Amino acid sequence: MLTLGVNIDHIATIRQARRTVEPDPVAAAVLAELGGADGITVHLREDRRHIQERDVRLLRQTVRTHLNLEMAATDEMVAIALDIKPDYVTLVPERREEVTTEGGLDVVGAVDRLGDVVEALQDAHIPVSLFIDADSKQIEASAKTGAKFIELHTGRYAEAHSPEERRKELGILAQGAWRAREAGLRVNAGHGLTYWNTYEVACIDGMEELNIGHTIVSRATLVGMERAVREMKEILQRAALDIKFRR
Structure with a gap:
């Protein structure tokens, strides 16, 4: 069954806008789990623009599903992950000037470095996922690092300006998921997914988890976190049923 990871970064974004103590990401995580989140x-x-190290430490103590820590492949972040020991780590690219993550890792250009990071984390029993574009060379390189998972970057699909472009990008994601499974990788996906475009991605065969944040937090400001998560879970469950009946 496809699972839902709820990204709560933007709860912290609201808090950091006023440099105050609320809203609390830990409380948001509790409500997300009550709403049916399968992971946080x-x-x-590195610039600590929203989530703080203290948040991660508290979440490690309070999350009852699983905790996925997204981070850059730097020595500082590896040391933090080895100390906190999240349930798994997703390595992502970072640029300080970006508003949000703009694309996938260049695994091809950094396979040795990323392989070392993957080895260090997985030797400590922390499975690693690599956030990549659905490109065959990046998928092949990801398998070479020894990572257990990839997370396919769905941004181009989410930002498609026409039905034709959207279908094209969806096909690229589906092909990428197939290639990854053939290479022995487990497949997650995320970035830019909303209540209006998630269903099609959820129907891709072999997808294990979708990580979704901004749209859920946005909806939660109007209807509350529990309901916002429940509504997204219903989309994933509908996709799972449709896949079952399609087979």
């Missing part, structure tokens, strides 16, 4: 995702950026 946070991105501890």
Whole structure:
């Protein structure tokens, strides 16, 4: 069954806008789990623009599903992950000037470095996922690092300006998921997914988890976190049923 990882970064974005103590990402995670989240995702950026190290430490103690720590492949972040020991780590690219993550890792150009990071984390029993574009060379390189998972970057699909472009990008994602499974990788996906475009991605065969944040947090400001998560879970469950009946 496809699972839902709820990214709560933007709860922290609201808090950091006023440099105050609320809203609390830990409380948001509890409500997300009550709403049916299968996991909690946070991105501890080097610039600490939203999630803080203290948040990750508290979440490690309180999350009852699983905690996915998104981070750059730096020595500082590896040391933090080895100390906190999240349930798994997703390695992502970072640029300080970006508003949000703009694309996947260049695994091809950094396979040795990323392989070392993957080995260090997985030797500590922390499975690693690599956030990549659905490109055959990046998928092949990801398998070479020894990572257990990839997370396919769905941004181009989410930002498609026409039905034709959207179908094309969806096909690229489906092909990427197939190639990854053939290479022995487990497949997650995320970035830019909303209540209006998630269903099609959820129907891709072999997808294990979708990590979704901004749209859920946005909806939660109007209807509450539990309901916002429940509504997204219903989309994933509908996709799972449709896949079952399609087979």
